[in-house]
Amino acid sequence: MYPLLKRTFDLMAATAGLLVLGLPMLVIAALIKAHDRGPVLYSGKRIGKGGAPFKMHKFRTMVMNADKIGGSSTPEDDPRITPTGKFLRRYKLDELPQLLNVLSGEMSLVGPRPQVAWAVEQYSPEERLVLTVPPGVTDPASLAFHNEGEILRGAADPDQAYMELIHPHKMRLSLEYVRTRSMRQDIAIILKTLGAIAGHR
Numbered sequence: 001m002y003p004l005l006k007r008t009f010d011l012m013a014a015t016a017g018l019l020v021l022g023l024p025m026l027v028i029a030a031l032i033k034a035h036d037r038g039p040v041l042y043s044g045k046r047i048g049k050g051g052a053p054f055k056m057h058k059f060r061t062m063v064m065n066a067d068k069i070g071g072s073s074t075p076e077d078d079p080r081i082t083p084t085g086k087f088l089r090r091y092k093l094d095e096l097p098q099l100l101n102v103l104s105g106e107m108s109l110v111g112p113r114p115q116v117a118w119a120v121e122q123y124s125p126e127e128r129l130v131l132t133v134p135p136g137v138t139d140p141a142s143l144a145f146h147n148e149g150e151i152l153r154g155a156a157d158p159d160q161a162y163m164e165l166i167h168p169h170k171m172r173l174s175l176e177y178v179r180t181r182s183m184r185q186d187i188a189i190i191l192k193t194l195g196a197i198a199g200h201r
Helices: 002-036 083-090 098-104 127-132 140-144 158-180 183-200
Strands: 041-047 053-059 108-110 136-138
Touching (some): 002 083, 002 098, 002 108, 002 183, 053 098, 108 183, 127 158, 136 183, 140 183
Parallel strands (some): 108 136
């Protein structure tokens, strides 16, 4: 029953979100385009449910070809981040296009954040439990580590710093979510996420 309720809620909420946020998203797209005339969206390869790869959509917040000149972890002081990108990241507006991933069924509104392939390859057998559910736009780990970029600031190797300083704690929270998830918990996480964004604003 829970999977059906969750999928129905995802479809309704993502559709409503795109309708309400359609105009602001067009404004964001125009700002990105005006800055360097590059692509508006960045679609990065991530690993989803069952280990299946998919392209996760975000508003582009970095210079073009950023993935070819740096790692997948992004410190707050990463020189690849554009001025517009800093603003979008601060208020999590770069994540809005993931509503499209939710509509397609590749993601859910709530679930463990999807990771890049090289990080998933390092998962232990226990950690691979997170791959049994759809990845999400937000989850308890995202709330706990909303300042991830700040934690990685100044790191000589941001990817290594992420795996050592952040990954173990985020994974613990993600595993706990997978084992206890429910619609009530999902709605609570969404409300907390909106509250955190509003409070940061």
